[in-house]
Amino acid sequence: MKVELTVNGKEFTADVEDRTLLVHLLRDAANLTATNIGCETTSCGACTVLLDGESVKSCTVLAAQADGREVTTLEGLAGDDGEMHPVQRAFHQEHGLQCGYCTPGMVMAIVSLLQENPSPSEADVRQGLEGNICRCTGYHNIVRAALSAAAATKGAGK
Amino acid sequence: MSILGTRVIRTEDPRLLTAGGVYVDDLREPELAGAVRATFVRATVAHAKITGIDASAALEQPGVVAVLTAADMTDIPAPPPAEEPAADAPPPEVPMPMGGKWSEPLLATDTVRFVGEPVAIVLTDSTYQGEDAAELVSVDYDVLPAVASIDDALRDESILFPAAGTNVAVRGGRDTSDDSVFDGLDVVVEGDIVNQRVAALPMEGRATAAAWRDGKLTVWTSTQNAQISRLILTSLGLSPEQIRVVAPDVGGGFGAKIGVDRDSIVVAWAARHTGRPVRWTETRYENLTAMTQGRAQVHHIKIGGTRDGHIRAYRLEIVQDTGAYPRMGGFLPSLTCLMAPGVYDIPHVQADYTVVVTNAAPIAAYRGAGRPEAAATIERAVDWFAAAAGLDPVDVRKLNFIKKEQFPFVTKTGAPYDTGDYEAALDKVLAQADYARLRAEQRKRREHGDVRQLGIGISSYVEITAADATAGETARIDVHDDGTATVYTGSSAHGQGHHTAFAMLVTDELGIPMDKVEVVHGDTDLIPDGVGTYGSRSLQLGGSAVHKAAIEVKDEAAKRAASLFEARKADVVLDKATGAWHIAGDPDKSLTWAQIANAADGKTLTANVRFTGDRPTFPFGSQLSLAEVDTETGKVTLLRHVTADDAGPVLNPVLLEGQRHGGIAQGAAQALVEEILYDPDGNPLTSTLADYGAITATELPSFELLTSETGTDLNPLGVKGIGEAGTIGATPAVQNAVIDALAHLGVRHVDMPTTPERVWTAINEAALRAAREANAK
Numbered sequence: 037m038k039v040e041l042t043v044n045g046k047e048f049t050a051d052v053e054d055r056t057l058l059v060h061l062l063r064d065a066a067n068l069t070a071t072n073i074g075c076e077t078t079s080c081g082a083c084t085v086l087l088d089g090e091s092v093k094s095c096t097v098l099a100a101q102a103d104g105r106e107v108t109t110l111e112g113l114a115g116d117d118g119e120m121h122p123v124q125r126a127f128h129q130e131h132g133l134q135c136g137y138c139t140p141g142m143v144m145a146i147v148s149l150l151q152e153n154p155s156p157s158e159a160d161v162r163q164g165l166e167g168n169i170c171r172c173t174g175y176h177n178i179v180r181a182a183l184s185a186a187a188a189t190k191g192a193g194k
Numbered sequence: 195m196s197i198l199g200t201r202v203i204r205t206e207d208p209r210l211l212t213a214g215g216v217y218v219d220d221l222r223e224p225e226l227a228g229a230v231r232a233t234f235v236r237a238t239v240a241h242a243k244i245t246g247i248d249a250s251a252a253l254e255q256p257g258v259v260a261v262l263t264a265a266d267m268t269d270i271p272a273p274p275p276a277e278e279p280a281a282d283a284p285p286p287e288v289p290m291p292m293g294g295k296w297s298e299p300l301l302a303t304d305t306v307r308f309v310g311e312p313v314a315i316v317l318t319d320s321t322y323q324g325e326d327a328a329e330l331v332s333v334d335y336d337v338l339p340a341v342a343s344i345d346d347a348l349r350d351e352s353i354l355f356p357a358a359g360t361n362v363a364v365r366g367g368r369d370t371s372d373d374s375v376f377d378g379l380d381v382v383v384e385g386d387i388v389n390q391r392v393a394a395l396p397m398e399g400r401a402t403a404a405a406w407r408d409g410k411l412t413v414w415t416s417t418q419n420a421q422i423s424r425l426i427l428t429s430l431g432l433s434p435e436q437i438r439v440v441a442p443d444v445g446g447g448f449g450a451k452i453g454v455d456r457d458s459i460v461v462a463w464a465a466r467h468t469g470r471p472v473r474w475t476e477t478r479y480e481n482l483t484a485m486t487q488g489r490a491q492v493h494h495i496k497i498g499g500t501r502d503g504h505i506r507a508y509r510l511e512i513v514q515d516t517g518a519y520p521r522m523g524g525f526l527p528s529l530t531c532l533m534a535p536g537v538y539d540i541p542h543v544q545a546d547y548t549v550v551v552t553n554a555a556p557i558a559a560y561r562g563a564g565r566p567e568a569a570a571t572i573e574r575a576v577d578w579f580a581a582a583a584g585l586d587p588v589d590v591r592k593l594n595f596i597k598k599e600q601f602p603f604v605t606k607t608g609a610p611y612d613t614g615d616y617e618a619a620l621d622k623v624l625a626q627a628d629y630a631r632l633r634a635e636q637r638k639r640r641e642h643g644d645v646r647q648l649g650i651g652i653s654s655y656v657e658i659t660a661a662d663a664t665a666g667e668t669a670r671i672d673v674h675d676d677g678t679a680t681v682y683t684g685s686s687a688h689g690q691g692h693h694t695a696f697a698m699l700v701t702d703e704l705g706i707p708m709d710k711v712e713v714v715h716g717d718t719d720l721i722p723d724g725v726g727t728y729g730s731r732s733l734q735l736g737g738s739a740v741h742k743a744a745i746e747v748k749d750e751a752a753k754r755a756a757s758l759f760e761a762r763k764a765d766v767v768l769d770k771a772t773g774a775w776h777i778a779g780d781p782d783k784s785l786t787w788a789q790i791a792n793a794a795d796g797k798t799l800t801a802n803v804r805f806t807g808d809r810p811t812f813p814f815g816s817q818l819s820l821a822e823v824d825t826e827t828g829k830v831t832l833l834r835h836v837t838a839d840d841a842g843p844v845l846n847p848v849l850l851e852g853q854r855h856g857g858i859a860q861g862a863a864q865a866l867v868e869e870i871l872y873d874p875d876g877n878p879l880t881s882t883l884a885d886y887g888a889i890t891a892t893e894l895p896s897f898e899l900l901t902s903e904t905g906t907d908l909n910p911l912g913v914k915g916i917g918e919a920g921t922i923g924a925t926p927a928v929q930n931a932v933i934d935a936l937a938h939l940g941v942r943h944v945d946m947p948t949t950p951e952r953v954w955t956a957i958n959e960a961a962l963r964a965a966r967e968a969n970a971k
Contacts, residue, residue, distance in 0.1 A: 070214025174859030
């Protein structure tokens with residue numbers, strides 16, 4: 037089947053098998069490999085992307101379900117000038133990543149979280165990240181990165 | 195001012211944060227163009243004879259290139275007959291099958307021994323086609339009784355390796371039969387402690403891509419050691435020179451990616467056998483059933499001492515479940531024995547081990563690898579002893595610590611501890627946590643009979659890092675004509691921050707700015723000789739090698755500078771702040787690194803070294819965990835976790851803290867939630883992340899880290915390893931906290947993971963016991 041969607045602001049069309057998962061469309065057809073696969077059960081969140089601005093786990097969304105919609109992946113987060121998004125910047129400053137594998141999903145999940153709740157408490161962040169597993173950081177610095185991104189975004193009046 | 199010891203954020207991050215890493219499945223190398231996808235057909239029963247494999251239906255499917263089984267592996271030389279290792283053999287550098295009677299085939303031949311064992315490999319044009327076709331490969335099994343537990347294994351009724359005649363693969367350690375060491379002691383406690391089987395669970399599972407071209411095999415694999423992987427791959431009948439192994443970005447390892455597994459060897463073989471590039475990325479189901487797992491020991495202990503708290507004797511008897519094949523799991527309990535007495539000066543220590551095979555995934559290294567099991571048990575045993583003696587667990591620990599002035603100290607099990615100040619680390623933790631106030635709060639809740647009770651768990655630990663210090667590590671530094679430098683390290687990064695740390699070492703020694711220092715790892719064409727990353731060895735061995743190479747490069751540069759200045763070498767100095775060379779006392783005339791690198795007729799300014807350590811180092815620390823337990827539901831909430839983890843002088847606090855955070859979380863995960871389970875027929879019950887309780891952000895607090903820096907003289911940086919310390923300390927601290935919250939209810943022990951069900955059952959069994967005793971009176 038043919039799917040047409042907007043990926044990181046650009047039109048993207050592909051002819052795929054009906055059963056194709058969104059994550060495979062992104063990785064294999066669109067060649068956007070930042071989005072990783074960590075499980076097949078919607079448990080780990082490594083494949084989190086934004087679908088029409090809301091975070092979804094792209095390993096359990098069919099490419100067909102994204103037809104006509106807008107997808108944002110980690111590659112589409114930085115500004116056109118290459119400047120990192122506040123959440124990316126906070127991950128760097130706070131050492132919120134080690135091996136980097138869960139990171140694209142974590143960053144997208146936090147972008148979505150902060151859109152819904154721009155001033156989260158630590159407990160809000162921890163609750164909001166329940167569906168994203170990280171094996172390296174013990175979450176400590178990921179939580180700090182989320183809180184510091186929230187503070188920075190507010191400070192910038194965004 | 196030196197850059198060492200300062201907070202430097204990672205140079206690795208901008209790429210990982212904007213484009214994402216390049217893991218094996220992300221590779222778009224031209225050599226992999228047109229690669230076929232590998233899908234394994236895996237055993238669906240735990241223990242069975244294979245009576246037939248029929249691939250005909252699969253071969254008719256669209257996109258199927260080949261279905262290969264062990265019968266197709268006629269182009270691999272037979273492995274040399276392996277000798278069984280001596281019972282007291284040191285841990286191997288490489289997790290290799292033991293061979294001989296216990297040999298582990300690449301693909302199953304006539305027998306399968308665990309659910310998930312690879313039986314055949316299906317090559318297809320696409321991943322989805324592979325899943326479809328693998329379903330259609332029909333394997334006929336003649337099912338044998340499963341050995342699904344240590345008890346099953348010890349009964350020796352069903353035998354995994356008939357030629358061995360027993361399920362016991364190894365016995366070792368020291369004699370534990372002399373009971374006289376406990377004679378006359380006031381307080382003697384005995385009991386069983388389970389250190390359950392857990393998953394390593396790197397977020398990127400195993401993944402390998404391979405291409406055979408012009409007589410050379412290139413293998414990209416998610417590994418902790420490209421060079422060891424190359425050595426293992428020579429078992430395909432190729433010389434090392436015919437193999438290039440590349441470790442691209444690696445999404446976590448935690449010990450389970452040391453070298454390459456049989457699955458990856460099969461993928462590499464398939465590329466050579468078919469002449470087609472092949473790529474394989476495992477699913478989480480494969481990862482949770484067929485990647486090596488960790489721990490899986492059962493301990494019986496006996497501890498005794500005087501009423502005033504002096505521990506006089508300790509006995510540890512270990513049974514290690516090593517899963518279906520005795521790989522590294524056959525050796526891990528020797529480390530557990532070595533570290534049995536932990537931080538305590540105990541006059542009599544006995545420790546022995548028995549390794550058994552079971553129909554489960556093989557056991558190998560997992561963050562701590564043999565040492566966490568020792569720490570978890572001695573720290574439970576000390577709490578048992580303190581409770582039986584009616585003493586505070588802190589007081590008992592302090593009374594029995596090896597004292598600062600006793601170092602270097604050789605334990606009764608033969609561990610040569612280098613340096614330590616155990617009491618100082620514990621005092622720091624107690625002060626930060628306000629121990630006295632916590633005990634007062636605990637008393638108050640107990641007196642009020644609160645539903646939510648408070649538990650305070652202490653662990654004081656010591657561990658062994660760079661256990662194979664004598665194997666050392668390599669480093670080469672080239673300074674280029676433009677004044678930049680490249681470091682080639684035999685160590686291997688997968689999240690630790692090697693590139694930042696090693697660049698800092700070069701900058702510190704040579705004054706070349708960090709952004710002009712590139713660090714390269716994990717490519718055997720560029721770095722043929724190296725050991726890699728495991729056992730918390732990277733900074734102390736790999737970092738020391740980089741440091742040594744930098745000193746050699748500087749020495750060579752000084753010679754060149756002297757020649758250019760027409761001065762004596764002794765009069766030439768490097769200003770590390772600017773990276774400029776001068777004649778001492780004459781700062782106006784200077785030479786840059788570029789000028790010096792350009793001198794000497796195009797001869798590269800380089801140093802190529804290997805640093806070897808004489809002995810392992812022994813980092814230590816104390817951790818305090820504060821847990822709240824809901825006595826009505828059994829639910830545990832971790833409120834605080836305070837640690838002082840001492841690995842010597844800190845190179846970069848940012849990286850050190852990251853290692854500790856991750857370590858603590860994995861340690862707490864074992865104490866609280868994680869466990870790999872099999873049913874009595876050997877079927878895995880935790881084969882997806884929906885079933886395996888991987889710890890999440892909601893189950894953990896932020897951690898309170900304290901600084902403690904006791905150096906060692908065993909390497910020039912004075913450092914010890916920090917990668918596993920957090921894990922080793924956290925597991926017993928958290929478990930002790932949970933049990934401490936229930937102590938006044940008569941609960942003496944709860945095995946890990948301390949799930950609500952286990953905690954609730956322990957509370958209710960204790961209440962029932964108390965009621966029975968009251969009735970009996």
